[in-house]
Amino acid sequence: MSALLNLCLALPLAASLLLLFIPGHRHRLIRIFSLAASLAVFVVSLLLAFRFNRASGGFQFTTDIPWISSPAIRYHIAVDGLSLWLVILSTLLTPLAVVISWKHIAHRVKEFHVLLLLLEFGLIGVFVALDLFLFYVFWEVSLVPMYFLIGVWGHERRIYAAVKFFLFTMAGSVLMLAAFIYLYNLTGTFDYVALSERLAGRGMALDPTAESLLFLAFFLAFAIKVPLFPLHTWLPDAHVEAPTAGSVILASVMLKMGTYGLVRFCLPLFPSASREHAPWIVTLAMIGILYGALVAMVQPNMKKLVAYSSVSHLGFVVLGIFSFNPIALDGAVYQMLNHGISTGALFILVGYLYERRHTLEIAGYGGVANPAPWLAAVFLITSLASLGLPLLNNFVGEFLVLQGAAMVNFKWAVFAALGVVLSACYLLWLYQRAFLGQAAEAVKAHVTDLTPREWAGVLPLVVLMVWMGVASRTFLVPIAAANARILERSTRGLVYHVQNPEIPLRQEVARAR
Numbered sequence: 001m002s003a004l005l006n007l008c009l010a011l012p013l014a015a016s017l018l019l020l021f022i023p024g025h026r027h028r029l030i031r032i033f034s035l036a037a038s039l040a041v042f043v044v045s046l047l048l049a050f051r052f053n054r055a056s057g058g059f060q061f062t063t064d065i066p067w068i069s070s071p072a073i074r075y076h077i078a079v080d081g082l083s084l085w086l087v088i089l090s091t092l093l094t095p096l097a098v099v100i101s102w103k104h105i106a107h108r109v110k111e112f113h114v115l116l117l118l119l120e121f122g123l124i125g126v127f128v129a130l131d132l133f134l135f136y137v138f139w140e141v142s143l144v145p146m147y148f149l150i151g152v153w154g155h156e157r158r159i160y161a162a163v164k165f166f167l168f169t170m171a172g173s174v175l176m177l178a179a180f181i182y183l184y185n186l187t188g189t190f191d192y193v194a195l196s197e198r199l200a201g202r203g204m205a206l207d208p209t210a211e212s213l214l215f216l217a218f219f220l221a222f223a224i225k226v227p228l229f230p231l232h233t234w235l236p237d238a239h240v241e242a243p244t245a246g247s248v249i250l251a252s253v254m255l256k257m258g259t260y261g262l263v264r265f266c267l268p269l270f271p272s273a274s275r276e277h278a279p280w281i282v283t284l285a286m287i288g289i290l291y292g293a294l295v296a297m298v299q300p301n302m303k304k305l306v307a308y309s310s311v312s313h314l315g316f317v318v319l320g321i322f323s324f325n326p327i328a329l330d331g332a333v334y335q336m337l338n339h340g341i342s343t344g345a346l347f348i349l350v351g352y353l354y355e356r357r358h359t360l361e362i363a364g365y366g367g368v369a370n371p372a373p374w375l376a377a378v379f380l381i382t383s384l385a386s387l388g389l390p391l392l393n394n395f396v397g398e399f400l401v402l403q404g405a406a407m408v409n410f411k412w413a414v415f416a417a418l419g420v421v422l423s424a425c426y427l428l429w430l431y432q433r434a435f436l437g438q439a440a441e442a443v444k445a446h447v448t449d450l451t452p453r454e455w456a457g458v459l460p461l462v463v464l465m466v467w468m469g470v471a472s473r474t475f476l477v478p479i480a481a482a483n484a485r486i487l488e489r490s491t492r493g494l495v496y497h498v499q500n501p502e503i504p505l506r507q508e509v510a511r512a513r
Contacts, residue, residue: 005061008044009124016117024110031102034113038095045091052084057481074191077128081478089340090123090253097245100348100457104355119145123253132180132190143169154241161241168234172221179217196268215273218266225258228318229288232311239307244351251310252344256336259317268489278322286415288315293422301360302350312419313339319416320401328404329483335397342386342394345461349379352454356447367439372449376435378458383427385465388420393468
């Protein structure tokens with residue numbers, strides 16, 4: 001069984017290496033090979049889902065063997081209900097990235113596809129690694145291909161955007177590496193499972209100050225990647241300057257590396273510090289929800305609008321995580337997937353428009369629904385999904401986050417709900433300005449409807465928007481099982497005292513002594 005996960009991880013790396021031996025001028029062969037390889041990885045990841053025990057919250061498909069003897073580093077990989085769907089999201093979007101780049105990427109075609117497959121390898125590795133050092137290796141592996149995808153195939157300010165993306169991410173990575181080394185010196189292991197068990201034992205419990213500092217080191221690295229307000233400033237530049245495939249992978253998968261790290265590492269490893277810092281983190285999340293939505297409303301550039309919408313939507317995820325409520329946490333993880341599907345589709349559709357008109361300015365469009373009715377219809381469905389229309393995917397995640405947050409603090413849910421209202425404002429206004437009204441002659445001359453290749457790039461995501469909206473239990477059952485174990489670990493070392501005997505349900509979390 002573990003061979004499937006190893007195959008899923010090894011295939012994109014092997015394919016990227018094999019691509020090096022194909023002559024650079026054989027563009028069609030390179031594209032076909034990359035598409036076939038990425039589809040093979042997707043099929044293997046689907047086999048993981050079919051053979052996954054949905055009722056178990058533990059790790060499955062485990063491989064745990066020594067890699068380096070000193071320091072003790074292990075090749076330890078596995079998936080649970082938290083990481084399984086993120087792996088499948090990565091393997092789904094990679095072949096779609098190949099399809100949408102089929103004509104748009106015309107120079108350095110071999111290098112582009114080598115980096116794309118290498119990026120897939122790094123992303124899968126981040127979600128399956130259970131050794132901290134191995135996790136860090138994959139974290140950095142995924143950073144390098146994205147840097148080059150932006151810097152080589154991006155738009156006019158691509159170098160600036162690529163360097164800014166790299167510096168922000170590296171700043172957080174260095175702090176995270178320092179925290180990894182400290183934990184290794186303390187516990188003698190990089191292994192996540194062994195580490196969490198040792199930290200839960202009273203004999204090796206962290207000093208409160210050390211736990212707080214370690215939490216902040218982890219949190220900052222992940223918050224930059226989310227990105228959480230006010231660490232978000234690299235994101236709009238990276239999205240605007242990146243090629244369409246780069247924007248899709250960045251928004252749909254790479255941002256989830258941050259939220260995944262918060263759930264996987266911060267909550268179970270540092271339970272006391274997580275709760276201690278939760279109030280100001282939730283405050284930043286709510287500011288991000290409202291700030292991202294308000295800034296998106298005034299953007300004249302379509303890519304920047306979608307980028308700032310990500311700041312708003314991922315604020316919901318952080319709110320759900322630090323509510324420490326099982327419903328909110330399930331909604332947060334589900335919203336990671338929802339955002340990957342709907343925002344990825346938005347970037348694909350914006351890329352289709354750019355290929356036709358060669359501008360990202362909303363003012364350069366208007367009346368697109370006249371010459372391209374199917375493109376307009378798909379864009380409308382995707383926008384409605386992104387703003388949280390019932391029966392589409394984002395509604396389920398946002399509803400669960402709001403419900404869970406309201407159970408903890410009703411004011412949190414009120415502020416977050418304003419973000420839902422604002423998302424309807426900026427997305428519907430975008431649709432009105434770009435697709436409705438009388439089409440200008442330039443729009444009629446250059447904007448055509450979806451081609452079969454373009455349908456192939458976006459239709460799977462539209463199907464998932466509906467499926468995840470009406471059959472959410474397909475995904476939520478394994479997510480809930482994994483989250484229950486994470487929440488259980490995040491309460492170790494904590495005791496609950498009744499502060500007022502007359503109100504039994506009012507409790508205070510106190511640090512274990």
